[in-house]
Amino acid sequence: MTASGRSISVPRPTLERLPGYLSYLKIYHSRGMTHISATRIAEDLKLHHVQVRKDLASISSGGRPRTGYEIAALIEDIDSFLGYGKVRTAVLVGAGQLGRTLLSYQGFADYGLEIIAAFDVNEEIIGSRIAGKPVYSIDELQNVCRRMDVHIGIITVPMTQAQHVCDLLADSGILAVWNFAPVHLRVPEHVIVQNENMAVSLAILSKQLDERLTAADKYSGNDDSV
Numbered sequence: 377m378t379a380s381g382r383s384i385s386v387p388r389p390t391l392e393r394l395p396g397y398l399s400y401l402k403i404y405h406s407r408g409m410t411h412i413s414a415t416r417i418a419e420d421l422k423l424h425h426v427q428v429r430k431d432l433a434s435i436s437s438g439g440r441p442r443t444g445y446e447i448a449a450l451i452e453d454i455d456s457f458l459g460y461g462k463v464r465t466a467v468l469v470g471a472g473q474l475g476r477t478l479l480s481y482q483g484f485a486d487y488g489l490e491i492i493a494a495f496d497v498n499e500e501i502i503g504s505r506i507a508g509k510p511v512y513s514i515d516e517l518q519n520v521c522r523r524m525d526v527h528i529g530i531i532t533v534p535m536t537q538a539q540h541v542c543d544l545l546a547d548s549g550i551l552a553v554w555n556f557a558p559v560h561l562r563v564p565e566h567v568i569v570q571n572e573n574m575a576v577s578l579a580i581l582s583k584q585l586d587e588r589l590t591a592a593d594k595y596s597g598n599d600d601s602v
Contacts, residue, residue, distance in 0.1 A: 390431045395487075396421065397431070398454045405447045413444035460488040465526050466554075469541045470533035471496040471511050474556060478530065480507040491530065493520055514544070521548035528552045535559040542569075 386394075400421060404412060414432060418425035432439060436453035439445050455461050468475050471494040479494055494511045496502060502513050512520060520526070529545035531538055531553060538557035545553060552568040555561055558575050 386431075386434045390434060393423075393431055394435070394454055394458060397428075398451065398458070398460075401447050401451050401454070405451060409447060411444050412447055412450075414439065416444070458487075460486070462488050463490055464488055464528055465490050465492050465524060466528035466530055467492065467517070467521060467526050467550075468494045468509075468530040468532060469496070469514065469517070469545070470494075470531065470537075471498070471501055471506055472532065475530075475532040476506050478532065479509050489528070492524060492526065495520075514541075517544055518548040521545075521550060526550065528554065530554045530556070531561075532556045 397417065400417065401412070414429045415425045417423075417432075418428040421428075429439070432445065432450070435457045436445070436450055438449045438453065466489055468478060468491050471479070475494060475496075479491055484491065491509060494506060494509055495514045495517050496511055497514050501511050504511050521529075526548075527550060529542075529548075529550040529552070531541050531545070533541050535557045538555065538559045539561060542553055542555070542561045542563060546564055546567050551566065553561065553563065553570070555569055555571045556574070558573050561569055561571075563569055
C-alpha cells in the first residue's frame with residue numbers, strides 16, 4: 377500500500393531491498409539531511425543507480441529532477457508500503473535458546489511486529505515470563521490465537537516437531553508462518569511461509585569465504601595446487 381492508498385505489488389528482489397533503503401534513509405534523516413538522490417543512494421549502498429530508481433519509483437512518486445527525494449516523505453512511503461506503521465501481533469512456539477533470543481529482541485517494534493506470547497511443552501517454563509511475554513502450554517495455542525486475533529506464528533522448535541507445530545498454527549487461524557526450523561513445511565494454500573534457514577545461510581557464507589581466500593592465495597602466489 378502506497379502513501380496514496382494504492383495497493384501495488386513489486387518483485388521480490390525489490391521487496392528485499394526496501395528495508396535496506398529504509399534503514400539507510402533513517403540514518404541520513406537523523407543527521408538533518410532533507411533531500412537525497414537515487415544516484416547517491418546507489419553509490420552508498422553499492423547498487424546500480426537504474427535499479428535504485430526503479431525500486432523507489434515502484435513505491436513512491438516523490439522523486440524530482442535535480443532535488444531528488446525528500447527523505448522524510450520517502451521514509452513514510454516505504455514505511456507505508458511495508459506496513460511497518462501497523463502493529464501486527466505474533467506468537468512464538470518453542471521457547472528454547474533461539475526462541476528466548478527472539479522474545480527478548482526489542483527491534484521488532486520498529487517493523488510493526490509485537491510478539492505477545494510464547495508456547496512450549498516444557499512444564500518448567502510454562503506459566504513463566506520471558507522478556508515480559510507469558511509462556512503458555514502448547515495446548516492453549518488455538519484458544520489464545522483466536523481470542524487475540526493473531527495472524528503470525530513464529531516457529532523455533534526442532535525440525536522434527538516443526539510440521540506438527542505448523543499444522544497447529546494453521547488450525548489456529550494463523551495466516552503467516554516465520555519458520556526458523558531447517559525443514560520444508562507443508563501448509564494450506566492460504567498460509568504464507570517465510571523460511572529462515574541458518575544452515576543454508578552459513579553454507580553460502582562459508583563457500584563465498586572459501587572462494588575469496590582461494591582467490592587471495594592465488595593472487596599472493598601461495599597456490600599449492602600447482
